[in-house]
Amino acid sequence: MGRGWRNTVRALCAGAVVWTLAWTPAPDALAAPRGTGYAFAPGAESVAGSPDIDGAKSIVAGRTYRSSLPAHGRLYFHLTLDATSNVYVPVTAVPPRGATVAATDGIRVSIQDADGNPCFYSSASFGAGLSPRPVTAVGQRDTGKSLCDAASVYFLVVERLDAKNSTPDRWDLELAPATEPALAATASDAPSVPPGSWNSATPEPPGEEPQERRGGDGFSTATSLGQGVWRTRLAPGDTLFYKVPVGWGRQVNAGAELDATPTGHGYVGGALTLSLLNPARGPVTDVALGYTGTRRATSLAPVPPVEYANRYAIPSAENAVRFAGDYYLVVHLSERMADSFGTGPFGVTLRVRVDGAAHAGPEYRGRPEPAGLFTVSARDERSGTTGSGDPTTRALAYGGLGTGTALLLGLVGWRLLARRTRTGPQKPTV
Numbered sequence: 001m002g003r004g005w006r007n008t009v010r011a012l013c014a015g016a017v018v019w020t021l022a023w024t025p026a027p028d029a030l031a032a033p034r035g036t037g038y039a040f041a042p043g044a045e046s047v048a049g050s051p052d053i054d055g056a057k058s059i060v061a062g063r064t065y066r067s068s069l070p071a072h073g074r075l076y077f078h079l080t081l082d083a084t085s086n087v088y089v090p091v092t093a094v095p096p097r098g099a100t101v102a103a104t105d106g107i108r109v110s111i112q113d114a115d116g117n118p119c120f121y122s123s124a125s126f127g128a129g130l131s132p133r134p135v136t137a138v139g140q141r142d143t144g145k146s147l148c149d150a151a152s153v154y155f156l157v158v159e160r161l162d163a164k165n166s167t168p169d170r171w172d173l174e175l176a177p178a179t180e181p182a183l184a185a186t187a188s189d190a191p192s193v194p195p196g197s198w199n200s201a202t203p204e205p206p207g208e209e210p211q212e213r214r215g216g217d218g219f220s221t222a223t224s225l226g227q228g229v230w231r232t233r234l235a236p237g238d239t240l241f242y243k244v245p246v247g248w249g250r251q252v253n254a255g256a257e258l259d260a261t262p263t264g265h266g267y268v269g270g271a272l273t274l275s276l277l278n279p280a281r282g283p284v285t286d287v288a289l290g291y292t293g294t295r296r297a298t299s300l301a302p303v304p305p306v307e308y309a310n311r312y313a314i315p316s317a318e319n320a321v322r323f324a325g326d327y328y329l330v331v332h333l334s335e336r337m338a339d340s341f342g343t344g345p346f347g348v349t350l351r352v353r354v355d356g357a358a359h360a361g362p363e364y365r366g367r368p369e370p371a372g373l374f375t376v377s378a379r380d381e382r383s384g385t386t387g388s389g390d391p392t393t394r395a396l397a398y399g400g401l402g403t404g405t406a407l408l409l410g411l412v413g414w415r416l417l418a419r420r421t422r423t424g425p426q427k428p429t430v
Contacts, residue, residue, distance in 0.1 A: 037217065039218035040064075040174055040218060041219070043064075047175075049077055049173075051073055055076075057078060058078040058080070059078070061087070061179040061369035062371075063177070065175040067175065069107070069172075070170055075158045075159070076155050076157055077155065080153055080154075083149060084182040086140075087139075088180070088281075089138065089176075090138045091138070092174040092175075092219070093134065093135055093137075093171045095133075095169065096132065098335070099169055100166060100167045101126045101130060102126070104125050105163070106137075106160075106161045107158060107161060108123040108159050109138060111139040111155070111157070112155050113148050113153075114155070117148070119146045120139060120140045122140065124137040127270055127286075131334035131336060133332045138281060139156045180373075182366075184364060185365075195307055199355075203302070203355060205255050213225060213232060216241045221241065222242055222243040222326070224245070225329070225352050226352070228351075229350070229351050230350045233346065235333070236338040236346075238332070240330070241328060241330055243327065244329060245327075245376040247376040248307065248358065248359050249307070249359040250355070251303070251306070251356040252327055252354050253354075254276065254329055254350060255274075257298075257349040258291055258333075258346060258348055259347035260293060261341050264342055265341075266339075266340035269288075271290060271334050271337055272298075274330070274350075275328075279324070282320050283320065287301070291341075293340075303321050308362050326376070329350065333348070
């Protein structure tokens with residue numbers, strides 16, 4: 001009986017040690033730099049684009065897909081759409097780091113009917129930074145505003161822009177199709193014209209002390225932010241993703257500052273790019289700043305409060321703030337910074353402000369795919385800190401908790417075993 005008890009304790013201690021070692025990150029893993037590549041959504045399905053409609057593979061709303069885009073030619077993907085839902089298919093192109101790109105290089109995305117008639121075009125390019133980074137364009141079908149509003153088969157078409165000036169690498173793609181249902185009958189009287197006026201003055205940025213907050217490496221790992229001042233560090237070529245919960249009636253604005261550096265000299269155009277995207281990953285607005293080594297700041301152009309009727313506005317930035325949900329802030333530091341100012345990393349400050357009176361949104365007839373895409377809870381909007389989207393951070397946090405528990409169990413077990421060995425077996429009490 002005593003021997004069996006000692007064996008049990010030894011097994012418990014050994015298991016605790018093994019479990020602890022398994023959860024303790026290697027020093028190299030802790031020291032490894034982040035932001036070295038785009039984080040695709042976990043479990044994304046691989047799908048090959050077809051050079052023609054005959055071989056196009058189907059993609060459906062609510063799922064995320066991975067593909068790749070050649071330097072030349074088009075890719076087709078098959079869509080089956082109903083007659084009532086608005087459809088958004090964001091396509092994020094991820095060129096390899098170190099690739100040569102021009103300002104006009106990028107991607108063009110469209111949705112076409114089976115006869116090749118286009119419903120919508122969208123494009124995204126790298127701009128003045130001349131630095132490869134993830135760029136997103138959205139294929140879109142708005143019912144009631146498009147010739148393509150019938151229930152039928154459609155095709156998503158993805159192609160490169162100005163590929164002759166780029167290195168001829170294939171670019172990775174992430175596709176995240178989504179649907180927005182029609183309004184319920186009770187919401188049929190929703191405004192069909194955009195709000196006539198809104199506060200377009202650039203808001204005063206928050207002035208409190210900054211808090212450290214590392215961004216994620218993709219949409220799926222974006223770090224949640226609320227109103228406030230946030231600090232991070234980027235090496236040349238890094239792109240970080242944040243998300244800001246913005247409810248109906250609320251107005252989001254953000255700015256960025258790039259720290260001064262004591263080394264290097266010269267001028268880098270488009271050194272830091274700050275982009276705002278809506279919950280369907282549709283581009284809202286962006287801004288880039290040039291850099292000479294001194295501290296520089298910039299801010300996004302103001303956009304109206306989030307309202308359903310904004311979709312009827314003509315300016316694209318106003319049109320894009322059409323639903324509530326997580327709005328994305330994407331920050332990129334140009335690779336060309338390394339040529340003039342070294343490898344960094346460089347300090348970046350983000351100032352996020354959310355104003356406006358919150359109100360209930362329109363009632364939809366069904367639910368979007370993926371579910372909850374156009375929803376913000378009051379708690380999320382108040383805090384904006386629903387936790388880092390970075391799975392590595394979560395794993396380390398859970399691992400740290402589990403490691404402490406395992407070590408405690410191990411120490412208790414060894415102490416009990418030593419005490420029992422020292423005092424000898426106890427006689428049973430009768």
